[in-house]
Amino acid sequence: MNSGLVREFEKLLGPSSVLYRPEDLLLYEYDGSVVKGRPDLVVFPDSSEEVSRIVRLAAGYNIPIVGRGAGTGLSGGALARTGGVMLVFARMNRILALDMENQRAVVQPGVVNYELTRAAEPYGLYFAPDPSSWKSCTIGGNVAENAGGPHTLAYGVTTNHVTALQLVLPDGEIVRLGGPHGDTPGYDLTGLLVGSEGTLALVTEITVKLSRKPEAVKTLLAIFDSVDDAADTVVDITARAITPAACEMLDGWTLRAVEDYIHAGFPMDSGAVLLIEVEGLAETVAAQASAISDVCTAHHAREVRVARDNAERDLLWKGRKNAFGALGRLAPSNYVLDGVIPRSKLPQALRRIRQIGDQYGFQIGNIFHAGDGNLHPIVLYDPRDAAQFQRALEASAEIIRYCVEVGGALTGEHGVGMEKSELMPLLFSDADFDLMRRVHDAFNPDASLNPGKIFPLSKGCGEIRVRPQSSSRPGAA
Amino acid sequence: MTTSSTNLAPALEALLGASRIFSDPAARAVYTVDGITPPIVAKPATAEEVAEIVRFAALERLSLIPCGARTKLRIGMPPSRYDVALDMTALNQIVHYDPGDLTLAAGAGMPIAKLNATLFEHHQFLPLLVPWYSRSTIGGTLASGIDSPLCQFYGTPRDFLIGAEFVTGSGAITKSGGRVVKNVTGYDLHKLLIGSLGTLAVITCLNFRTFPAPLAGSRGFVASFSNAEGAIALRRAIAQSPLTPLTLDIVSPGLAQIFATQTPATPEIAVFPGENRDVGSSSLPPIGDWFHPGEWHLCAAFAGIPEVLDRYKRDLSRLAGESGAISTAILDDTTRPAVWGRLRETLSILLESSPIISIFKLSVLPSHHATLFSNLEEIANRASLAHLFLARAGGTIYFALLPPTANDETAGRFAEASTQIFESLSAVGGDTALLFAPTSLKPRVNTWGSWRSDLALMRRLKSAFDPANVFAPGRFAQIPISPPTPS
Numbered sequence: 001m002n003s004g005l006v007r008e009f010e011k012l013l014g015p016s017s018v019l020y021r022p023e024d025l026l027l028y029e030y031d032g033s034v035v036k037g038r039p040d041l042v043v044f045p046d047s048s049e050e051v052s053r054i055v056r057l058a059a060g061y062n063i064p065i066v067g068r069g070a071g072t073g074l075s076g077g078a079l080a081r082t083g084g085v086m087l088v089f090a091r092m093n094r095i096l097a098l099d100m101e102n103q104r105a106v107v108q109p110g111v112v113n114y115e116l117t118r119a120a121e122p123y124g125l126y127f128a129p130d131p132s133s134w135k136s137c138t139i140g141g142n143v144a145e146n147a148g149g150p151h152t153l154a155y156g157v158t159t160n161h162v163t164a165l166q167l168v169l170p171d172g173e174i175v176r177l178g179g180p181h182g183d184t185p186g187y188d189l190t191g192l193l194v195g196s197e198g199t200l201a202l203v204t205e206i207t208v209k210l211s212r213k214p215e216a217v218k219t220l221l222a223i224f225d226s227v228d229d230a231a232d233t234v235v236d237i238t239a240r241a242i243t244p245a246a247c248e249m250l251d252g253w254t255l256r257a258v259e260d261y262i263h264a265g266f267p268m269d270s271g272a273v274l275l276i277e278v279e280g281l282a283e284t285v286a287a288q289a290s291a292i293s294d295v296c297t298a299h300h301a302r303e304v305r306v307a308r309d310n311a312e313r314d315l316l317w318k319g320r321k322n323a324f325g326a327l328g329r330l331a332p333s334n335y336v337l338d339g340v341i342p343r344s345k346l347p348q349a350l351r352r353i354r355q356i357g358d359q360y361g362f363q364i365g366n367i368f369h370a371g372d373g374n375l376h377p378i379v380l381y382d383p384r385d386a387a388q389f390q391r392a393l394e395a396s397a398e399i400i401r402y403c404v405e406v407g408g409a410l411t412g413e414h415g416v417g418m419e420k421s422e423l424m425p426l427l428f429s430d431a432d433f434d435l436m437r438r439v440h441d442a443f444n445p446d447a448s449l450n451p452g453k454i455f456p457l458s459k460g461c462g463e464i465r466v467r468p469q470s471s472s473r474p475g476a477a
Numbered sequence: 478m479t480t481s482s483t484n485l486a487p488a489l490e491a492l493l494g495a496s497r498i499f500s501d502p503a504a505r506a507v508y509t510v511d512g513i514t515p516p517i518v519a520k521p522a523t524a525e526e527v528a529e530i531v532r533f534a535a536l537e538r539l540s541l542i543p544c545g546a547r548t549k550l551r552i553g554m555p556p557s558r559y560d561v562a563l564d565m566t567a568l569n570q571i572v573h574y575d576p577g578d579l580t581l582a583a584g585a586g587m588p589i590a591k592l593n594a595t596l597f598e599h600h601q602f603l604p605l606l607v608p609w610y611s612r613s614t615i616g617g618t619l620a621s622g623i624d625s626p627l628c629q630f631y632g633t634p635r636d637f638l639i640g641a642e643f644v645t646g647s648g649a650i651t652k653s654g655g656r657v658v659k660n661v662t663g664y665d666l667h668k669l670l671i672g673s674l675g676t677l678a679v680i681t682c683l684n685f686r687t688f689p690a691p692l693a694g695s696r697g698f699v700a701s702f703s704n705a706e707g708a709i710a711l712r713r714a715i716a717q718s719p720l721t722p723l724t725l726d727i728v729s730p731g732l733a734q735i736f737a738t739q740t741p742a743t744p745e746i747a748v749f750p751g752e753n754r755d756v757g758s759s760s761l762p763p764i765g766d767w768f769h770p771g772e773w774h775l776c777a778a779f780a781g782i783p784e785v786l787d788r789y790k791r792d793l794s795r796l797a798g799e800s801g802a803i804s805t806a807i808l809d810d811t812t813r814p815a816v817w818g819r820l821r822e823t824l825s826i827l828l829e830s831s832p833i834i835s836i837f838k839l840s841v842l843p844s845h846h847a848t849l850f851s852n853l854e855e856i857a858n859r860a861s862l863a864h865l866f867l868a869r870a871g872g873t874i875y876f877a878l879l880p881p882t883a884n885d886e887t888a889g890r891f892a893e894a895s896t897q898i899f900e901s902l903s904a905v906g907g908d909t910a911l912l913f914a915p916t917s918l919k920p921r922v923n924t925w926g927s928w929r930s931d932l933a934l935m936r937r938l939k940s941a942f943d944p945a946n947v948f949a950p951g952r953f954a955q956i957p958i959s960p961p962t963p964s
Binding site for chain 1: 575576577578579580600601622624632633635636645649650651652653655656657658659660661662663664665666668669671672673677689713716717719720721781782784785788838840841842843844871872873906907908909910925926929930931932934935937938940941942953
């Protein structure tokens with residue numbers, strides 16, 4: 001980044017809001033995924049108006065802009081694939097309004113997911129989407145990726161909880177979409193923007209629905225000797241039209257790694273466990289827990305435990321939510337995949353994943369949202385071993401191809417980002433890409449926002465997604 | 478237009494065959510939109526045929542309006558052009574249904590009642606109990622953005638539409654989403670089709686997640702009040718309680734009067750999941766004595782195992798007493814359909830009740846209802862217009878104005894009242910759309926209210942989907958820019 005441009009940004013925002021030294025930029029070249037991309041400049045706006053000014057300044061120099069929340073994403077969505085300015089929302093972290101009667105909150109994009117729930121909790125409310133990274137990920141990031149989480153099985157993903165947005169468009173214009181009510185006349189632009197991975201606009205304010213905490217909760221841990229039995233149980237629960245609030249599976253290999261670290265009480269010798277939660281009226285919860293317990297038993301569950309109190313429940317969830325961290329003890333790095341399949345295909349999919357692991361020489365663990373068919377196979381690898389890393393990527397692509405073959409999709413909640421853009425043609429035709437590109441260009445005609453994401457670079461229509469390196473960015477990664 | 482309407486028929490017949498192109502006046506009359514009857518009706522049976530017609534229309538600069546059962550075609554502004562009605566009812570097959578997976582794909586012309594009859598066999602359903610239920614198609618329901626009383630519990634199609642196939646204005650068969658319940662692969666383009674009135678694309682197939690049907694033996698609840706405040710207080714108490722009713726609506730005294738005194742001219746089946754599966758066999762039973770003219774009513778529905786039903790009965794009766802209800806009633810299997818059917822059919826009953834009624838859809842947060850109810854009443858009274866409404870707990874209000882006669886003087890009073898309604902909503906951060914109005918009134922009111930800051934984006938999206946402006950020009954938000962010609 002040339003020093004003149006750095007000075008212009010410093011003049012605009014003040015020196016404490018601009019990073020440009022290589023050692024500072026290093027921190028922003030990665031997210032939770034296995035890919036990297038280093039920005040040339042990192043800026044920290046404090047308001048929508050500042051975001052607008054940054055966008056206008058960058059546009060004048062033809063420099064791409066990438067928005068970023070906490071950088072916990074798992075698909076490279078918040079990485080500067082072609083360099084440029086990274087706009088980090090860390091300072092736009094205020095809860096602007098809490099409306100308890102209407103169950104709405106207005107937040108800036110940098111508000112941490114869990115902080116919103118904490119603010120609403122005293123009033124018996126909470127923010128339903130709960131990704132595993134909820135204690136660090138931001139709501140802006142949740143909106144960009146349409147994030148999910150264990151409890152989205154019953155309550156829906158981020159898009160189901162967003163009613164209005166304020167955006168900054170690539171030309172700096174500030175626009176409002178939707179409304180507090182959520183059902184505004186006209187095209188559902190809010191629904192389009194959520195999950196568009198920062199490729200259409202920069203979201204600077206978000207209105208969300210808050211949910212009411214249920215009266216009763218029961219958390220069950222069903223222990224199985226085999227993964228197949230656990231998978232069959234999930235299929236049967238769905239087929240019997242029981243909708244738990246959450247239904248998570250950990251296979252034996254994964255849960256042993258987790259138990260060693262977290263001591264959640266997962267049995268060390270089991271083949272798989274299901275962590276199932278039911279919520280609602282006390283009367284409903286009692287009946288559902290008993291029905292689920294019967295289904296588990298019918299599929300040879302060795303034991304079904306019901307958490308006796310909140311402490312035990314929290315411990316079980318700690319085991320689930322911190323599992324990826326626990327796996328860090330076993331290998332230098334792990335690659336968390338995200339595929340989605342029709343729920344009825346769960347047993348065969350888990351068998352196929354085992355086969356693919358054998359074929360590529362990896363032990364692949366599974367810890368995932370079984371209830372909605374959202375798989376998270378985990379490949380342990382050493383990033384210093386280039387050949388092994390390449391094999392991990394190939395195994396991953398093969399698993400995703402299988403998901404598509406059985407009627408599923410490339411990603412259930414992590415996003416396409418730069419990780420899966422080349423796999424998009426597995427699902428979409430040239431006509432599909434053509435319309436997506438036209439919609440993209442209706443917002444972001446010069447591909448100045450988050451270039452190189454979602455659209456495959458290998459296909460003709462993707463060529464304009466990545467712009468040639470400009471002379472102002474000699475040090476681009 | 479390069480092909481005149483006289484030789485349009487042979488050209489379209491060459492594409493679909495003569496048996497699916499209609500040009501005689503009697504057949505075309507039912508496709509009239511705001512007084513404009515299309516010269517041609519085409520009835521394609523596949524997405525490929527739709528694509529062929531659209532490509533032809535784009536080439537010949539014709540305007541198409543896609544339709545299903547034509548029950549809600551009068552929503553929106555009059556079309557600025559209308560050359561071909563695209564009747565989608567032949568695309569009426571279930572393309573994919575995996576009960577074990579709770580996912581479904583069906584042609585846009587599939588009637589909801591027929592679809593639900595199939596789903597009920599697997600104890601599942603699509604929670605779209607919309608007006609004109611026995612005829613409405615899934616495509617028309619989606620494109621009109623009309624809601625169902627069940628949105629209180631299940632949300633709107635925005636929450637359970639998981640993918641779609643559609644034909645763009647360039648005649649390309651395109652898709653988005655998929656057949657899985659959780660999916661973030663690519664843009665959610667299918668969400669844009671909801672409420673788009675056919676202005677973006679022709680929907681050919683819709684993918685939904687299905688839901689377990691509420692258990693048979695579900696119940697209804699009606700409480701009556703001498704004033705709106707009581708009904709609102711009870712609704713707030715329910716919203717803040719652990720109860721999660723399936724429906725939760727406030728019925729104004731004017732609407733209670735219509736419910737109590739008018740039998741719908743068109744018999745509409747009263748199907749609610751788990752009760753009457755015999756599509757088309759029954760009409761609405763008599764209303765009974767739950768709706769008292771002059772009183773406000775709060776209606777709820779709930780379902781579950783016997784212990785849950787008991788809990789609802791107990792809690793609702795207690796909360797109603799604390800809110801000052803005059804009377805309460807629990808509706809069982811025999812009495813429930815009469816009330817639920819009317820709540821579902823509110824819009825169709827109102828439109829049947831008078832040819833000059835106008836209905837607004839108001840979207841606002843529920844905490845504004847108390848003030849808004851009295852403002853709306855005042856506006857109607859000032860204009861000497863009868864009024865009535867239904868208010869959903871989520872905030873949506875369907876507000877109807879009924880002039881005593883149709884003449885220039887009452888039209889003027891209506892236009893003035895409309896302006897005030899738009900202003901009242903805007904003052905509390907709400908949105909207004911004039912859903913239904915006699916064609917003659919539409920030019921006097923801007924159907925979609927004031928322009929919003931996102932209108933430019935909507936126009937660009939319209940161009941992205943439909944570059945040649947083939948679909949329903951003028952019906953929505955003055956897109957494209959050229960305004961409709963006043964009649």
